[in-house]
Amino acid sequence: MAKRTKLSAVLQGRCPQCREGRLFISKAYNLKKFLLMKKECDACGARFEKEPRFFDGAMYISYAMSVGLFLVSAFIINYTIEEANENTYLIAIITEVILLYPLMYRYSRVFFLYSFGGFKYTPKQNN
Numbered sequence: 325m326a327k328r329t330k331l332s333a334v335l336q337g338r339c340p341q342c343r344e345g346r347l348f349i350s351k352a353y354n355l356k357k358f359l360l361m362k363k364e365c366d367a368c369g370a371r372f373e374k375e376p377r378f379f380d381g382a383m384y385i386s387y388a389m390s391v392g393l394f395l396v397s398a399f400i401i402n403y404t405i406e407e408a409n410e411n412t413y414l415i416a417i418i419t420e421v422i423l424l425y426p427l428m429y430r431y432s433r434v435f436f437l438y439s440f441g442g443f444k445y446t447p448k449q450n451n
């Protein structure tokens with residue numbers, strides 16, 4: 325079976341070790357459960373939380389993603405809406421943050437785990 329590329333594993337929220345098991349319990353927009361993450365991989369058993377409060381560092385990645393979103397939004401508003409005032413920016417950015425929160429929460433954890441989780445990907449041999 326062909327293994328996922330690292331990029332597709334990141335985008336699908338898969339285990340950094342085997343790229344098969346899912347990191348999260350539910351879909352991103354299941355609003356009751358989107359925060360819940362599995363403790364270990366269903367496929368290979370790798371523990372995702374390396375130490376207590378490991379994912380606190382994902383806040384910095386989430387912050388960087390938010391700042392990037394603000395900058396892109398401000399740029400687009402500035403060049404597309406001629407009579408934009410500060411309320412236009414505020415409403416657009418608050419709406420985007422609320423709508424994209426589940427994705428930003430998840431991808432900040434996925435990026436943090438792939439960056440600092442200490443996993444080394446070694447595909448299994450078929451023999």
Ligand SMILES: [Zn+2]
Nearest residue numbers: 339342365368
């Ligand atoms: Zn795994």
